[in-house]
Amino acid sequence: MNILKDLPELIKADVISSETADKIRSYYKSKEQQSSNKLLISFGILGSLLIGLGIILIIAHNWDDLSNTIKTICAFFPLLIGQIVATYVFIKQRESIAWREAAAVFLFIAVAVCISLISQIYNIPGSIASFMLTWLLLTIPLVYILRSSLVSLFVIVGISYYHIYNNYWSHVTPPDYWYFAFILLVIPHYVQLLKENKWNGFIAFHHWLLSISILVVIPVFIKTNEQLIVIAYASTLASLYIVGSLINFENKKWISNGYKIVAAILSMSLCYMLSFKSFWYDITKATYEFHELQDYSEVIIGTVSTLIAIILLIIKVRNKSIREIQALDVLFLFILPIYFIGHFTTLAQVLMNLIIFAIGLYTIWQGHQKNHLGIINYGLLIISILIICRFFDSNLNFIVRGLLFVLVGIGFLATNLFIIKKRKSNES
Amino acid sequence: MNRKILLSLFLVLMLIAQWLIPYKMIWTNDRTVKEGKVFKFKTMPIDPSDAFRGKFIHLNYDNTLFCLADNKSYKQAQEVFVSIDNDSLGYAKITAISHIKPSNPNYIVANINYIQQLEEDSSCIDINFPFDRYYMEESKSKDAEDLYRKSIRHFTKNVYSVVYIKDGNAVLTDVKIDDKSIKDLIPKK
Known part of the structure; x- marks a missing residue:
């Protein structure tokens, strides 16, 4: 640190007192320790992962010359080592994150190695889904016993994969809802991480993976009418967006707010999808048995997710001022009635286009208020994509389309130039 | 506490x-x-485009269809009890499908692959046998898969898997081509 070298000079010149110099020294020392801790954690995890994966590859060779007994001992060996290390860490090294995470990851992999090798050695039948479920059930206690955030992240990814595999790709196994049980089991650890407020990459990864994971499972509820799932998506995206603004992200990098980023991108994608003629054409063709609607899983999940979104919105209004309510927080309240209107009239498509246009304008206005060029360009991008989308289901000729593109481009350039000029005149 | x-x-x-x-x-x-009782499950040709899936042979079975006078109580992907017995040629065949555990121990637990509706009150049910992977040593598995594919396309060759069955559990112990273990047919490298 250059500043540390300059400290004696600064004390000599009476710029700072020797006490202040000591404080500066201790500050940089603690910062150095923190970064070396991070390195230790990263290398610990990486080392465990590599060793675990290496063992899988060596034993997976399925040595024909070895007897089944020897192969079985080989399969149990990494598990035994993993368990010994995990027990040692639990007793002696509970305060070291690097030890806890490395031991948990190694045991997490060792369990998978053991089960898959036993299946391989004895040709035991079983699908990848049942293997994943057994693996996760045997290792999820590590999240609490060794307070392992990485295993918690692996569980989120693993159970999402299991859920997708079991419910979308595999048509030969009945659907189940293990996913929800596992996510509920992981949530207390996640809440604890948030409470401790020790900001680290683990929490940011939890934000991202949880939001993606929740969105990925929604299509499982499509049973009778796939368009109806739009309600569940609109409400869930609003919920994620609100959660992203309720969690304290002050002094944190914007990229760590996975909830807001995922929800913003997908909410706008949903709006664009609803702005197309073809979607509403399908809706008008949909036939429902109204007395059976309450049994539709799409209706049940739609109702539950809308109620959750409304509760979260009320919490946000109470905790923060009404002026902080964003367009995407309340978007679902507009989509819901428009969806129902869409069954009877083509006005729904027009309304969706107007909503996107309004969100674009509102974003530009917000950017202007905050004097933030990024937000202004985001607003312009929203409107530009709307125009591009309309190209696909309109019968405009190429000359008109070309001219519109040129106009959008000029709009981008002019707005940016205007803002930059305004900034310069304000500065001078 | x-x-x-x-x-x-x-x-x-x-x-x-x-x-x-x-x-x-x-x-x-x-x-x-x-x-358990040992059964020989006859395999059938597989799609040649189905890529080799790792260190095992992927087995496709013959005689997985069973027709019965019921077209309402079974659904796709459902788990059912499948009773097995030998046919006149000594190969395994499905003798019954039920929702309740059979009294005879020669049954497996398997999922329904698909259901073909026949007439008003009958249907044919295709069963997914769970023992569809035979693991081999890494260096031999590719040759074994190739040999298996060639043999099942060759109609004079008898290709079958050896499966022990007892009380719903099934254990695949060998894959044989003309009564010789596929392991012995692959030359050592």
């Missing part, structure tokens, strides 16, 4: 469970081979 004691208890339970599950897999496997 003290938090540390509770966590210690969970740790011990988890460590035991991590040994018990693989142990139970081996124990069930051994018991089925020792006490």
Whole structure:
């Protein structure tokens, strides 16, 4: 640190007192320790992962010359080592994150190695889904016993994969809802991480993976009418967006707010999808048995997710001022009635286009208020994509389309130039 | 209860469970081979474009369809009890499908692949046999898969898997081509 070298000079010149110099020294020392801790954690995890994966590859060779007994001992060996290390860490090294995470990851992999090798050695039948479920059930206690955030992240990814595999790709196994049980089991650890407020990459990864994971499972509820799932998506995206603004992200990098980023991108994608003629054409063709609607899983999940979104919105209004309510927080309240209107009239498509246009304008206005060029360009991008989308289901000729593109481009350039000029005149 | 004691208890339970599950897999496997009845399941040609999936041969079976006078109580992907017996040529065949556990121990638990509706009150059910992978040593598995593919396309060759069955458990122990183990047919490298 250059500043540390300059400290004696600064004390000599009476710029700072020797006490202040000591404080500066201790500050940089603690910062150095923190970064070396991070390195230790990263290398610990990486080392465990590599060793675990290496063992899988060596034993997976399925040595024909070895007897089944020897192969079985080989399969149990990494598990035994993993368990010994995990027990040692639990007793002696509970305060070291690097030890806890490395031991948990190694045991997490060792369990998978053991089960898959036993299946391989004895040709035991079983699908990848049942293997994943057994693996996760045997290792999820590590999240609490060794307070392992990485295993918690692996569980989120693993159970999402299991859920997708079991419910979308595999048509030969009945659907189940293990996913929800596992996510509920992981949530207390996640809440604890948030409470401790020790900001680290683990929490940011939890934000991202949880939001993606929740969105990925929604299509499982499509049973009778796939368009109806739009309600569940609109409400869930609003919920994620609100959660992203309720969690304290002050002094944190914007990229760590996975909830807001995922929800913003997908909410706008949903709006664009609803702005197309073809979607509403399908809706008008949909036939429902109204007395059976309450049994539709799409209706049940739609109702539950809308109620959750409304509760979260009320919490946000109470905790923060009404002026902080964003367009995407309340978007679902507009989509819901428009969806129902869409069954009877083509006005729904027009309304969706107007909503996107309004969100674009509102974003530009917000950017202007905050004097933030990024937000202004985001607003312009929203409107530009709307125009591009309309190209696909309109019968405009190429000359008109070309001219519109040129106009959008000029709009981008002019707005940016205007803002930059305004900034310069304000500065001078 | 003290938090540390509770966590210690969970740790011990988890460590035991991590040994018990693989142990139970081996124990069930051994018991089925020792006490179960052996069946020969005839395999059928597979799609040549189906890529080699790793260190195992992917087996497709013949005689997986079973017709019965019922077209309402079964659904796709449902888990059912499938009773097995030998046909006149000595190969395994499905003799019954039911929702309840059969009294005879020669049955497996399998999922319904698809259902063909025939007439008003009958249907044919296709069963997914769970023992569809035969693991080989890494260096031999590619040759074994190629040999298996060639043999099943060659109608004079008898290709079948050897499966022990007892009380719903099935253990695949060998894949044979003209009564010779596929392991012995692959030259050592």
